Structure formats: structure tokens, C-alpha cells
Amino acid sequence: MIKTKKLYQQVADDFRDLIANGDFQPGEKIPSIRSIAKQRKISIATVQRSLEELELRGLIEAKPKSGFYVKMQANPRSAVEATLLPMVPKSVEIHEFASHIFHQCDSPDIVNLGTTYPSLKYFPEKYIQQFASKVIRHNINDVVEVHFSPGQMKLRQVLSKRLNQMGCRVTADDLIITNGCLEGLSLCLRAVAKPGDTIAIESPGFVGLFQLIESLGYKAIEIPCHPVEGMSLEALELALEQWPIKAVALVPTFSNPLGTNMPEKNRMRLVELLADKEVPLIEDDLLGDLSFDGSRTRPCKAFDKKGLVLYCSSASKTVASGLRIGWLAPGAYYKEVSYFKTFTNISAPNITQLTIAEFFKSGKYDRYLRQFTGALAKRMYQFQQAIEKYFPQGTRMSQPQGGCILWVALPKNFSGLAVFEAAIKSGIAIVPGQLSSATSKFDHCIRLNCACDPEIDIDSVIQKLAAIIESTQLQSN
Ligand SMILES: Cc1ncc(COP(=O)(O)O)c(C=O)c1O
Known part of the structure; x- marks a missing residue:
């Protein structure tokens, strides 16, 4: 279920961005509660709540009788240093290391x-046990019989419902079940490019993506990231003008390793930019369900009008990494992805697909x-x-x-x-x-x-x- 942010969270986010952008320096005093309330035309209680939230996030600290100050280590900017790298496509050699x-x-x-x-x-072992037993008791035929890709309808139905709640217009027939998110990423990369082609990724980026790019004989071009907003769209635009980029692959929500959450306005801009240039976007949304305040930033897929966003996710970080269940919505690349999936391993195991379907359906998830x-x-x-x-x-x-x-x-x-x-x-x-x-x-x-x-x-x-x-x-x- 998409939950919009409460006003105090929006105010806290604004201050977080100001701190990240260096508008408030480490050690600097935050304006008084009264003046923030007056300036933003919001209640004192809302400002108080947002400052508490910032304190909880480790960005500011209260000093007795003095007010709130930006913590000395609160500015994450230098954890990233969003300078422009010389962006050149490169072969990747990281796997052995x-x-x-x-x-x-x-x-x-x-x-x-x-x-x-x-x-x-x-992980919710009790529920996994409960729903796996239920599946064995009631669906043993489904468990033992081979089903070819795209995967169990029951799971695809419950996933499409969840994706629609996040703003993605997909049906069960648009989804393919995979053996984890990494397989999804691999299938998508294979569908959109061929050896020698260049894929744009975040810098710093997810090591698994580097390894996949290496295994497929592609090149990577690293696009610098902003410490709060993720991939720099200006830098990406520049790279798209200079190089024949075949696809962009990124983790927009709680990225690995930076933990950035790309704002929706940037996601919208990114999808539009790539749609203009007919460049596919491989979206890894594996960590999207793990927001601390329960809000859900809409995936890039929600803004996809041309079917150019290939959405991948899995239950590996939320339910159990060992179940190896992932899913993808490959949009216009459905046929290619489905072909590669079938001739890689036919399908994901039925028992784990059905166990996850029951868990999601139960409301207990x-x-x-x-x-x-x-x-x-x-x-x-x-x-x-x-x-x-x-x-x-x-x-x-x-x-x-x-x-x-x-x-x-x-x-x-x-x-x-x-x-x-x-x-x-x-x-x-x-x-x-x-x-x-x-x-x-x-x-x-x-x-x-x-x-x-x-x-x-x-x-x-x-x-x-x-x-x-x-x-x-x-x-x-
Ligand atoms: C961003 C990201 N994507 C994909 C994966 C792999 O996910 P899975 O285990 O579902 O294949 C990981 C694993 O750490 C990850 O961090």
C-alpha cells in the first residue's frame, strides 16, 4: 500500500536535503522552532516532530537551552563526493576479486x-513453515508438476496487485517469476544488449551488477551519484550524448551501497529522458519495501509509458534469501526475457513460489x-x-x-x-x-x-x- 508522507516527514526530508547540500554546515544552528513554523506556515507541533525525526535520523542534536545543531558528521555529502567522474565505458574485471x-x-x-x-x-521462519506446510497439504500436484515460465499464476496475481498499489500498471500476464533478483537482472541485461555494448550504472554501484556486466562481456559506464538523490541525471544526460549507451541499470530505492532514495520527480525525469532516446531502464527495486517510515516511493516503472522500464525485485531481503524467489515486469522486452528464462532453468521451484504467494495473500507480510x-x-x-x-x-x-x-x-x-x-x-x-x-x-x-x-x-x-x-x-x- 502506498503511504504518502506526513507533513512532519516532508519537513524533515527538506532539512535533510539542505544539510546534504551543505546549506546547513556541520555544527551550524538550525533556526528556532518558532521561526521555522512561521516561515513555513505550519504548527509548532509539526516542526517539533520533524526536528525529533531529524534527531532520530542522526542528523541534528539538541543542546540544552540553546536549540538544535547539525551534527558534526551529519553531512553525508563527503561520504559520496558528487564530483563528475571522467565517464568512459570500461570493460569490467572485478569478479575474481x-x-x-x-x-x-x-x-x-x-x-x-x-x-x-x-x-x-x-526472517519470518514461523510463517514460512506455516505456508509451506499449507501448500504441501493443499497443492501437492502444483508442487510436483513442472510448470514452464512465466511462473505460478497465484504468485503473479498477488504481485501484480502489490505493484498496482505502487502505481505500476501491470497485470499478472506481464510478470515473470525468477530465481531471485540477480537472475532477473541477468535476463534483462541479456534481453537489451549484446557483448561489447555499454550499460550505464551508478557510481559507486552494486557489485553484483558489475559482476553480471563482466560475465556478459559488456562494458560499464559509471555515472556519479548525489548523496541523497542517487544517480545524477545531468551526468547521465551528458553520457548519453557522448556514448552509445544500450541501457541504464540502477537501484533507485535504498541503493546499494549508498542507500539513496531517488525522489519521484527525478524518477519521472529519468524515465522521460530515456523514453525520448529509446534507451531501456533496468530497475532493481529489491530494497523498495524496506523504508523505515513505512512510505513507498513509487518505482520508475510507475512512470513507464513505453514499456521501456524492466522492473526486477525479489523476496531475498524481505522474506528469505534462501527461497530464491524474484519477479520481473520486462515491459516491451517480455518475449526476449521469457525466452532466456525458459532456456536457462525453465522456471522457479513451485513450492517456494506458492509459499510466498500464500504469505503475501495472508496480509501477514x-x-x-x-x-x-x-x-x-x-x-x-x-x-x-x-x-x-x-x-x-x-x-x-x-x-x-x-x-x-x-x-x-x-x-x-x-x-x-x-x-x-x-x-x-x-x-x-x-x-x-x-x-x-x-x-x-x-x-x-x-x-x-x-x-x-x-x-x-x-x-x-x-x-x-x-x-x-x-x-x-x-x-x-
Ligand atoms: C541491490 C541488489 N540487487 C540484487 C541482489 C541479489 O538479489 P537476489 O538474492 O534476490 O538474487 C542484491 C543482493 O545483495 C542486491 O543488493
């Missing part, structure tokens, strides 16, 4: 802040989601507080309003890779910024998964990680 890193994250003795799947302790996102918001806040307390001076971090990924820019005399190597020896996995770009621009950054095991004491893990980080600086001096 990425596998080496991820292999080490995935060990039982490691505190895994690296890979970005939520800990299984967050939305209730569970509220609890889950509430827990994620709290966890992310704990991470941010601990990072602020222990990490080296000059550290900057992102301020996501949903999802589970935190992007941390260390001062430039640190290397994400050196931190990874030292941390893994001490039993902590992080992902170095080197995996998020083929340029060296984010080498001093690290990515953290805040949805790690909820039983881990974050304060002590971050304190330990901070000491490791400091030690890597000593080594490089």
Missing part, C-alpha cells in the same frame, strides 16, 4: 558485516514488514552512533532512510582493502569500497550490513573495528 572477498565473509566464525543479506534471525523495518531502523541507528563514537575523525557516513546498508567514507589516508584484510584476520568481515567501482575513487570507503546477526553487540564490534582501522593507518604511514 569480489569472489575472493565474499568467500571470506561467508564463514561461520566471522562477524559478517560484508554481504548484504539480512541475518536469518530476522505487511504486519511482519513493519516489525522488520522498525528493527532495521533501530539497528542502523546503533551502527551510526557507534561509528560516530569510535571511528577516526573525518569519517563520513550515509544516512539511509531504509534498507540495511551503510556506506562509510574514511579519511583518504585509509584504504578499504587494507581494512578488510586486517579485519578479517580479527574475525570481522566488511566490504571494501574497491568493490563498488572500477575507478579508485572509493578506495577509502567501506560498506557495512547493519542487518547482521541481531544478537551481536554492535557497540563492541564497531569499537573493535575502529581499532583495526586505526592500525591500518599506522601501517600505511
Whole structure:
């Protein structure tokens, strides 16, 4: 269900953007509650609520008898530095390095802040058990019989209803069920381009997309991102004029790794810009359900008039990563995507498709989601507080309003890779910024998964990680 933002949230968002844009500097005093109320013609209570919200988001702090101030580390701009990169299509060679890193994250003795799947302790195991048993009891024929792509009608129906609630005009017949979002992205990339072609992606971007682009023999052109709004449309427009870009692939909602949420006005502009140039847009909306305040930014697909948006998502970050259920609405590319899906693996397993369909239909998913996102918001806040307390001076971090990924820019005399190597020896996995770009621009950054095991004491893990980080600086001096 789409929930529009309450007035206090809109005001909080405005201030967040002003802080991100540097209109309010770290340490600067925020105007008084009374003057904001007067200037915006809103009630004192609304302003108070929005300032509380900003405080909760870690952007401002109250000083007794003095008012509210922008926190010293609140400006996420330098966590990203939205300068224009020299944008040139490049072959990607990241897979071997990425596998080496991820292999080490995935060990039982490691505190895994690296890979970005939520800990299984967050997942609704009770419901999965309940609905999987129901499916086996009542639909055993559907479970055992092979069904060719596009996937179970029951699931496609419930998904199309959800997508329509988000403003996307799709029917069950427009959807294809996949084995996770990554397969969806792969099928879409195969449908829109061929080896040697160039795909525009976010910078820093999702490592899985880099790996897919490499596996298909495509080139990537990295488009710089704004710290709050995501992909820079000006930079994209420039790149589209200069290079034969075959498609754009991006994660507009709570992006990986920046956590940005592209505003709807930008999504609309992006879809129009690409429609004008007949360039397809592959939209990865995997994290779209994970907003902390329950609001749902409409996907780019909602603004698609020409069928040029290929929408992909999955249940991997919301229900269970191991069920491997994803879905896509490939618009005008339905035929090509369906062909590739059938001749890749025929279909996704019936039992998992039907289990997810029952869960979504039951109404219990939305209730569970509220609890889950509430827990994620709290966890992310704990991470941010601990990072602020222990990490080296000059550290900057992102301020996501949903999802589970935190992007941390260390001062430039640190290397994400050196931190990874030292941390893994001490039993902590992080992902170095080197995996998020083929340029060296984010080498001093690290990515953290805040949805790690909820039983881990974050304060002590971050304190330990901070000491490791400091030690890597000593080594490089
Ligand atoms: C942005 C993004 N897209 C896609 C995926 C892969 O999703 P799935 O497990 O559903 O294939 C991930 C996994 O981390 C991700 O972060």
C-alpha cells in the first residue's frame, strides 16, 4: 500500500536535503522552532516532530537551552563526493576479486558485516513453515508438476496487485517469476544488449551488477551519484550524448551501497529522458519495501509509458534469501526475457513460489514488514552512533532512510582493502569500497550490513573495528 508522507516527514526530508547540500554546515544552528513554523506556515507541533525525526535520523542534536545543531558528521555529502567522474565505458574485471572477498565473509566464525543479506534471525521462519506446510497439504500436484515460465499464476496475481498499489500498471500476464533478483537482472541485461555494448550504472554501484556486466562481456559506464538523490541525471544526460549507451541499470530505492532514495520527480525525469532516446531502464527495486517510515516511493516503472522500464525485485531481503524467489515486469522486452528464462532453468521451484504467494495473500507480510523495518531502523541507528563514537575523525557516513546498508567514507589516508584484510584476520568481515567501482575513487570507503546477526553487540564490534582501522593507518604511514 502506498503511504504518502506526513507533513512532519516532508519537513524533515527538506532539512535533510539542505544539510546534504551543505546549506546547513556541520555544527551550524538550525533556526528556532518558532521561526521555522512561521516561515513555513505550519504548527509548532509539526516542526517539533520533524526536528525529533531529524534527531532520530542522526542528523541534528539538541543542546540544552540553546536549540538544535547539525551534527558534526551529519553531512553525508563527503561520504559520496558528487564530483563528475571522467565517464568512459570500461570493460569490467572485478569478479575474481569480489569472489575472493565474499568467500571470506561467508564463514561461520566471522562477524559478517560484508554481504548484504539480512541475518536469518530476522526472517519470518514461523510463517514460512506455516505456508509451506499449507501448500504441501493443499497443492501437492502444483508442487510436483513442472510448470514452464512465466511462473505460478497465484504468485503473479498477488504481485501484480502489490505493484498496482505502487502505481505500476501491470497485470499478472506481464510478470515473470525468477530465481531471485540477480537472475532477473541477468535476463534483462541479456534481453537489451549484446557483448561489447555499454550499460550505464551508478557510481559507486552494486557489485553484483558489475559482476553480471563482466560475465556478459559488456562494458560499464559509471555515472556519479548525489548523496541523497542517487544517480545524477545531468551526468547521465551528458553520457548519453557522448556514448552509445544500450541501457541504464540502477537501484533507485535504498541503493546499494549508498542507500539513496531517488525522489519521484527525478524518477519521472529519468524515465522521460530515456523514453525520448529509446534507451531501456533496468530497475532493481529489491530494497523498495524496506523504508523505515513505512512510505513507498513509487518505482520508475510507475512512470513507464513505453514499456521501456524492466522492473526486477525479489523476496531475498524481505522474506528469505534462501527461497530464491524474484519477479520481473520486462515491459516491451517480455518475449526476449521469457525466452532466456525458459532456456536457462525453465522456471522457479513451485513450492517456494506458492509459499510466498500464500504469505503475501495472508496480509501477514505487511504486519511482519513493519516489525522488520522498525528493527532495521533501530539497528542502523546503533551502527551510526557507534561509528560516530569510535571511528577516526573525518569519517563520513550515509544516512539511509531504509534498507540495511551503510556506506562509510574514511579519511583518504585509509584504504578499504587494507581494512578488510586486517579485519578479517580479527574475525570481522566488511566490504571494501574497491568493490563498488572500477575507478579508485572509493578506495577509502567501506560498506557495512547493519542487518547482521541481531544478537551481536554492535557497540563492541564497531569499537573493535575502529581499532583495526586505526592500525591500518599506522601501517600505511
Ligand atoms: C541491490 C541488489 N540487487 C540484487 C541482489 C541479489 O538479489 P537476489 O538474492 O534476490 O538474487 C542484491 C543482493 O545483495 C542486491 O543488493
